[in-house]
Amino acid sequence: MENKDRGSWGSKFGFIMAAAGSAIGLGNLWKFPYLAGENGGGAFVVVYLGIVILLGFTMMLGELTVGRATKLNQYNAYKKINPKFGFIGGIGILTGFLILSFYSVVGGWVMKYIFQYILGGVKDADKMGYFVNFITSPVEPLFWHALFMGVTLFIVLGGISGGIEKASKIMMPLLFLFLIIIAVRSLTLPGAMEGVKYFLIPNWSEFNLDVLVKAMGQVFFSLSLGMGTLVTYGSYLEGREDLPSNAFTIPALDTLAALLAGLAILPAVFAFGMEPGAGPGLMFGTLPRIFSVMPLGGIFGLMFFILVFFAAATSSISLLEVPVSWGIDALGWSRKKAVVIFSVLCFIIGIAASLSNGPWTQKFYFFNPDGQNFFDVLDYLTSNILLPLGGLFLSLFITFVWGYDNAFAEIRKGSKNNFALSGFWKLSMMIGVPLMMALVFLQQTGLLSKILGQ
Ligand code: TRP
Numbered sequence: 241m242e243n244k245d246r247g248s249w250g251s252k253f254g255f256i257m258a259a260a261g262s263a264i265g266l267g268n269l270w271k272f273p274y275l276a277g278e279n280g281g282g283a284f285v286v287v288y289l290g291i292v293i294l295l296g297f298t299m300m301l302g303e304l305t306v307g308r309a310t311k312l313n314q315y316n317a318y319k320k321i322n323p324k325f326g327f328i329g330g331i332g333i334l335t336g337f338l339i340l341s342f343y344s345v346v347g348g349w350v351m352k353y354i355f356q357y358i359l360g361g362v363k364d365a366d367k368m369g370y371f372v373n374f375i376t377s378p379v380e381p382l383f384w385h386a387l388f389m390g391v392t393l394f395i396v397l398g399g400i401s402g403g404i405e406k407a408s409k410i411m412m413p414l415l416f417l418f419l420i421i422i423a424v425r426s427l428t429l430p431g432a433m434e435g436v437k438y439f440l441i442p443n444w445s446e447f448n449l450d451v452l453v454k455a456m457g458q459v460f461f462s463l464s465l466g467m468g469t470l471v472t473y474g475s476y477l478e479g480r481e482d483l484p485s486n487a488f489t490i491p492a493l494d495t496l497a498a499l500l501a502g503l504a505i506l507p508a509v510f511a512f513g514m515e516p517g518a519g520p521g522l523m524f525g526t527l528p529r530i531f532s533v534m535p536l537g538g539i540f541g542l543m544f545f546i547l548v549f550f551a552a553a554t555s556s557i558s559l560l561e562v563p564v565s566w567g568i569d570a571l572g573w574s575r576k577k578a579v580v581i582f583s584v585l586c587f588i589i590g591i592a593a594s595l596s597n598g599p600w601t602q603k604f605y606f607f608n609p610d611g612q613n614f615f616d617v618l619d620y621l622t623s624n625i626l627l628p629l630g631g632l633f634l635s636l637f638i639t640f641v642w643g644y645d646n647a648f649a650e651i652r653k654g655s656k657n658n659f660a661l662s663g664f665w666k667l668s669m670m671i672g673v674p675l676m677m678a679l680v681f682l683q684q685t686g687l688l689s690k691i692l693g694q
Pocket of ligand 1 (some may be wrong): 627
């Protein structure tokens, strides 16, 4: 089954950049600051950090281990360990597909904004109106969606070390550099301290079960867990890598990026007396308003959208690589064929997602009595149902099918301290993950409130 198009990482640094690149994305830059803004600021941040430490590390190590042990794509990895369980991997590949379809639409919006800032910024006095007009128009977002998908295709065509790794090694350090510059600018604005306090000092009166569940969902999406991205990336690793230390470094970098994003965005929002809870509009409507009144705002705006683009592109390539890796291993396709076919498919599903923000008004009443458009259905179905399901399956699979002895043996290969955290990992994987996932799932589907009778 070995295919010359499979490939492997060129260096440890390259792998870390690629994996951190997958994790750090729109989830960190857009969603995290806005979720913190809406859910008690510091309380959300503290709960989020706790979950990353208790579960993020565990899940990440679990996925990397399955990948490296089998050296196969997400579907065949599970199938190789037990022929009955390929379906777990299959669900993950499908999930990746659906995420990429709408992720690429948003990636396209980011490219449009870069272009706009090259031309001098969003000139429209009503920035939020400008954003809404743009995303609801039928044709223009499709052009940017195609362009973003094209960039993703181009990088993944280059393969593991020559494409994904190379792009990540360039984009990720620049992303951090730009993010630090913008955070410093934001923190030195008069009135910035209000935003810092809001972001970092927990307001426990706003804490409730809903905040806990939102934080868990966010950990999942932000760390790229639950659909085999890390199984796939782990499958390109050699046996001599220390998996536990990688499973620590990647979430640490992802969390650093999320905190920096919060410190880049919220202090500026407060300094200019704007609303922190504007949802998708926070990045595309509120920030452009701030950039338009800030000295040198045009340059900061351009830098900001370029860094968001780097974040989005290094995530979208990891999403595309999941089905591509399956095409290469299981179908015997060349990388080129797999990349082209799967990109075009994602592009097509994304057309429907993009149009559903504007001309295509069909509503779906899927777990939502008020109805959602197709774009929101894709987001909802993947983040709130399919990813937690993937996490739950991984835990059950390791506990009941693969077994901890096999997993430990794989992790100990290359582990410098003979996997000192094995006891913690087992407890967390066997009990913590299913408990949390059950809670997320019940809450997200609205079943929890029915059970609690609210
Ligand atoms: N983690 C990325 C973000 O924060 C998105 C992403 C990439 C992702 N690959 C994933 C999310 C796999 C879930 C699963 O934007």
